[in-house]
Amino acid sequence: MADLVLKGLLNLKGMLTLKGTGGKVKVGTAEALVEVLPTAPPQCTSAPPVLLPPPPAPPAQGPPPPTTAWVVNSFNKTVKAGSQNIVAGGMVMQGLTGAPIWPGMMQPSMGNPTVTINNVAINVQNDMAAIFPSGGMATFSQSGQVP
Numbered sequence: 852m853a854d855l856v857l858k859g860l861l862n863l864k865g866m867l868t869l870k871g872t873g874g875k876v877k878v879g880t881a882e883a884l885v886e887v888l889p890t891a892p893p894q895c896t897s898a899p900p901v902l903l904p905p906p907p908a909p910p911a912q913g914p915p916p917p918t919t920a921w922v923v924n925s926f927n928k929t930v931k932a933g934s935q936n937i938v939a940g941g942m943v944m945q946g947l948t949g950a951p952i953w954p955g956m957m958q959p960s961m962g963n964p965t966v967t968i969n970n971v972a973i974n975v976q977n978d979m980a981a982i983f984p985s986g987g988m989a990t991f992s993q994s995g996q997v998p
Contacts, residue, residue, distance in 0.1 A: 857883075857973075861966045867930045869937075875996045876932035878963045881975035882994035885935035886925040890949045893919035894995045895980075898945050899987030901953045920945040920980065920989045922957065927968045932996050939971040943980040945989060955982035955989065 854874035869876045876883045887894065900916030920943050927939040940959070944951035957980045960972035967973065979988045 857966045859965060862970060863930050863966075863968045865929065868934075869930065869932055871998065873998055875994065875998055876937065878966045878973055878975050881962050881977065882996055883932055884922055884938040884957075884974040884976065884978065884991055885932050885995045886923065886938060886941065887921050887935070887995040889921045889923060889944055889946075889951045891921065891995060892993065893948070894922060894991045894993045895920040895943075895945075895989045896992070898982060898989035899985060901945065901982060901985045901987070917946050917951070919948065919951075920955070920982070920991070921951065922974075922980075922991065922995065923951075927971070930968045933998075935996065937968065938974040939968040940974070943982070943989065945982050953982055953984050955980045958988075 853872040855871040856877045898918045898920045923944050925936040925938040925941040930937045941957045943955040945953040960974045962975040
């Protein structure tokens with residue numbers, strides 16, 4: 852099983868489908884994040900909980916507040932890892948599996964300064980997203996890629 856490893860100064864353009872030979876698409880040593888449905892295993896399990904409405908009222912989804920999040924919409928729809936859109940900026944959702952309710956946005960990649968899609972850096976494992984209601988930062992430790 853071989854991964855497809857992208858490195859150096861690289862700007863991908865056009866409609867591309869990247870495939871490792873039974874492996875995953877990586878940027879350097881980190882897997883590229885991909886768009887998933889919120890019914891898939893969470894890409895982030897340590898997001899700070901959203902405590903709305905403010906105390907003393909209980910959180911909207913009941914205790915304990917969910918700390919799971921998914922990248923549900925990639926701003927890139929041109930380059931794919933297999934059948935999944937690679938994330939180069941995008942929207943995330945935090946909440947319960949299958950029904951997350953708190954929106955957020957991926958931040959520019961901190962783990963990948965050189966490999967881009969249409970001049971926007973590809974987001975990789977351990978990149979972060981800001982969750983809008985709380986302002987908390989969620990770190991995406993899982994790429995969501997299915998080899």
